[in-house]
Amino acid sequence: QVQLVESGGGSVQAGGSTRLSCAASGFRFSDYCMGWFRQAPGKEREGVAMVYVTSGTAYYADSVEGRFTASRDNAKNTLFLEMNALKPEDTAMYFCAAGQHAGSCGVWYRWKTSLNDKNWGQGTQVTVSA
16 A cells, blocks of 8 residues: 655754655555645645656746755655755645656646645644744
8 A cells, every 4th residue: 555654844944954755655656756745724735846757857836946856766765855945934744745646747737736636645844933
């Protein structure tokens, strides 16, 4: 069965950095689109980044472009999110997501707006203080 386990995060001061990891098991990681979402209290879950299956090309939300870097290590079945220049508005629960169907990620817009066709981790909290 699919398992996604996030780690990293915690409390960080504004301007600081942190790195999230997502260890995947129960499926052929290298065949599936992967990405990160986040959800702040009282807000909807939003797409942060999407990483293509083999090329590693990543797409980002406008709010994190240039500050966050998503990557994957297919040999280690692990997804990463490097977060730099953090802002208080980045405070949220961050979730690792895997597509439910093997193959191409498709377009970024569809990936980030479609929540029902993904498998999810339990989330890891990132809190950025001013």
